[in-house]
Amino acid sequence: MPELPEVEITARRLDEALKDVEIESTLAPGLNALKTFDPPLHALDGQTIEGVRRIGKHLVIDVGGDLHVLIHLMSAGRLQLFDKRAGLRDRTSRLLIRLPEDRELRLREFGTKQAAWVKxxxxxxxxxxxxxxxxxxxxxxxxxxxxAALLKSPRPLHTLLRDQRTIAGIGRSWVDEILWQAELSPFKRGNDLTEDEASALRTAIVETLDGAIRHYEEVVHLPIPDKLPLPLQVHRHQGEPCPRCGTTLEAVFYEDYVMSYCPKDQTGGKVLKDRRLSRLLK
Ligand SMILES: [Zn+2]
Structure with a gap:
């Protein structure tokens, strides 16, 4: 998180608001966030923003002078547009793009890690x-x-769908929703997908991400909230009834994420082993 739907709505809202706006000045208070030095950040000063768009889970700000600002929010970043400048007291600030009328486009990052980056x-x-x-x-x-051809691999679907080199945009939250929608086991191997399953999976990807973006179109407005209202039905809903069949949703816990699923719809009734627990017992 943020994944494709969250980055898409961010790009749309910022594109509407920032097209043809001139950049007054720039600043990178998060010393580690800026990963390039040539061209320098200040090459953006005085240039006009041509648009904001999404590539995979990245945001791209297209700027005059044939420049692009490529941003990866990682797990806790947000790109937000504020009517007032933050000053330098906002410790979540990683990049500030100052705009006319005191407005400010701000890359912020919550939590302790500094992982979000800018090029x-x-x-x-x-x-x-x-x-x-x-x-x-x-x-x-x-x-x-x-x-089916794209996913032809011995790796499990839960891994394959999150691999940005295989297919771009899906992460830990939406993969659970997509596999639940397609009624496929997260551990089914890419190789083992039948044509019908691959087709159901494709439909599930499109419909699930479409649904999320439609939801955000209704509820997400500038400045882009710190916490996005993710319309998740399965991910992190373990212990609750499956919205489709009422079976209790289960989960496998990994070190830094959780995989949630419906055992009746997805794994033939089998409850998968808790990886965290089984590792501790080794
Ligand atoms: Zn179910």
Whole structure:
């Protein structure tokens, strides 16, 4: 989190608000966030914002002078547009883009880790930048028709769908929703997908992400809230009844995330082993 739907709504809201707005000045208070030095951040000063868009889970601010600002929010970043400048007391600030009328576009990061990053790139360097060049096809709005071929691998679906080099945009939250929607086991191997299952999975990807974005269109407004209202039905809902069949949702806990599923709909009634527990017992 944030994943494709959260980044998409952020890009849409910022694009509407920032097109043709001139950048007054820039500042990177999060020393570790800015990963490039040539061109310098100040190359953006005085340039006009041409648009804001999404590539995979990244945000791209297209700026005049053939410059691009590539941003990865990682797990706890937000790109927010405020009517007032923060001053330097906001410790969550990683990058400030100052705009006319005292407005400020602010990359903030919550929590203790500094993981969110920013790269300022010249035109042709965006497509060849590693984070972009290694991405698989976009999961939305039109994932590859032959999903079975794309996922042909001995790895489990839960891993494959989150691998940005395989398919771009899906992470730990939405993968649970998608696999539940498709009634597929998170541990089913890509190789073992039948044509019908691959087709159900493709439909589930499109419909699930579509639904999330439609929801955000209704409820997410500028400045972009600190906490986005994720419309999740299964992920982190273990212990609650499955919204489809009423069976109690189960979960497998990993060190830093949780995988939630419905045993009746997805694993043939089998409750999967808790990885955290089984590791402790070894
Ligand atoms: Zn169910």
């Amino acid at each position: 300022v790139l010249r035109g042709p360097d965006l497509a060849t930048e590693d984070a972009v060049a290694t991405l698989g096809p976009e999961a939305w709005p039109d994932p590859p028709a032959d999903l």
